[in-house]
Amino acid sequence: MTEAPTPITGDHLKAWGHRPGPHYPALIDRANVALSQGADHDAARAMLAADLPPPTLGLQPVGAVRLDVNIRAEDPDEAKNLADVTATMTEVLRTPTAVAGAIMPDACPAGPLGTIPVGGVVSVRNAIHPGMHSADICCSVMITDLGPVDPKAALDAASAITHFGPGGRDQGNRHTVSLDLLDQFRANPFLQDGKMLHLAQSHMGTQGDGNHFLFIGRSRATGRVAMVTHHGSRGPGGLLHKHGMEVAERFRRALSPETLKQNAWIPADTPEGRDYWEALQVIRRWTKANHNALHQAVVERLRADPGDRYWNEHNFVFRRGDLYYHGKGATPAWDGYAADATGLTLIPLNMAEPVLVVRGRDAAHGLGFSPHGAGRNFSRSEHKRRAGNVTPDEMLAAETKGLDIRFHAGAIDISELPSGYKRADAVVRQIGDYGLAGIVDYIDPFGCIMAGDLPPFWQKGNRTRR
Missing domain, CATH: 3.90.1860.10 (tRNA-splicing ligase RtcB)
Known part of the structure; x- marks a missing residue:
């Protein structure tokens, strides 16, 4: 007599690429029902493949997103300010949703590197960024x-x-x-x-x-x-x-x-x-x-x-x-x-x-x-x-x-x-x-x-x- 496959647990789901969350119990139940009806682990995994989360998004390469600079430095303080503003906007525009960026003549940093500066504009696709x-x-x-x-x-x-x-x-x-x-x-x-x-x-x-x-x-x-x-x-x-x-x-x-x-x-x-x-x-x-x-x-x-x-x-x-x-x-x-x-x-x-x-x-x-x-x-x-x-x-x-x-x-x-x-x-x-x-x-x-x-x-x- 063929031995029944071991019940599927959250550890199996994590190994298959599912992210833990409130949906886990329902996925586990579905998989174990399939096992009780004669499926093996491979079949249960294939059945749940449609529920896999999309691949995570990495950062965009430096310089891949257009940055328009509408400010110039006219003294040493302004030169440092401009360098800091450009550096932080360069990091902001690595965000996966970013489409384009611009900085205004009144721009100045407003937080750690990668924080949108005062005088900064960022356009994005299908996203609202509360921090921006x-x-x-x-x-x-x-x-x-x-x-x-x-x-x-x-x-x-x-x-x-x-x-x-x-x-x-x-x-x-x-x-x-x-x-x-x-x-x-x-x-x-x-x-x-x-x-x-x-x-x-x-x-x-x-x-x-x-x-x-x-x-x-x-x-x-x-x-x-x-x-x-x-x-x-x-x-x-x-x-x-x-x-x-x-x-x-x-x-x-x-x-x-x-x-x-x-x-x-x-x-x-x-x-x-x-x-x-x-x-x-x-x-x-x-x-x-x-x-x-x-x-x-x-x-x-x-x-x-x-x-x-x-x-x-x-x-x-x-x-x-x-x-x-x-x-x-x-x-x-x-x-x-x-x-x-x-x-x-x-x-x-x-x-x-x-x-x-x-x-x-x-x-x-x-x-x-x-x-x-x-x-x-x-x-x-x-x-x-x-x-x-x-x-x-x-x-x-x-x-x-x-x-x-x-x-x-x-x-x-x-x-x-x-x-x-x-x-x-x-x-x-x-x-x-x-x-x-x-x-x-x-x-x-x-x-x-x-x-x-x-x-x-x-x-x-x-x-x-x-």
Whole structure:
């Protein structure tokens, strides 16, 4: 009598090339049923061959993916910055999904080698990379024409209304989130947990810290006063990024273990990919509402008669044709990139320089993007080191003479002063030289509000102003 074959276990499946997962028990059951009906191990293996995972994807060779460089170095700091940016983008473009890449005149590194830099654009096929839009999802700028108002009154009104720093607004001091928008959060698997819903409500009308600002200036074209805000999606965006990276990491381990963790992706044609794409759109709507809440509150406090209001994002994922474009500190420059696109976008430079109003030129060598701001040639800590013994007050007075600069925390953050950024004239010149955008107007500065030098988040006790 022929001896029955030994039962098939998970070890057999691993030896045959199947990856462990929740589907394993069903595969084992099918294989053992086949054995009970007279099949041997070879026949059972052949039967399960259709369930084998696709081969894992390796990295693309260095230089195999096109990289357009829209930046040149004009001094030693810029030369080092350019070398670092090029090196990190070279590694990013080895990611299996990558189709093309570009870097803008304001580019600077934003993490370990292989992390998309600020001022970087990457187009990919059938993939959404949470690490390529960063935790500050939909970081964006909005402008409102406030009309013929007093700019100091506008800045005073904004100072009384805006909210910088960590956390959200206290109960009783919150801006309303529409019930329709909250329902969109509840309907999406990435956005429906209680913490997310709490952040969506408490962070409405807040701006965070870092380089986020509220700017008051005057249009050269019209002479009217304008307000510009810069911030992202705050806690809701940060939490979505965290959830997205967790899902992307599961796909990375299965699809491409060689890919750097920061470049993990969610396949766009999977249920998770479709849910994540829609979650991004909900976060975009929330972020626009966040800007609008601040702008409308200032308009009402001033009793102003406003003109145009428009906005654009520069940390996001955009779909064009069959490709997904990830802009990390880069702004779409093609007509109709979003339903609410006006054709005009904003490029802030630094607190002492105008905000540029531009019309993008959809340059192929920029993958259809234009710059988002001024960028940095060295880190915040290096900037502070170079300040030496010059006090923050002395730096502020020297770099922003005649301007009304306010720090919400009460202390000057010197890393946000103009000297912490690339030279504005060089960025503007290179925008023109590379044909990335045409300047339509300049919003000359009157003043701005920033978070300021905040105590570290781990500091216990009262968060006193420094």
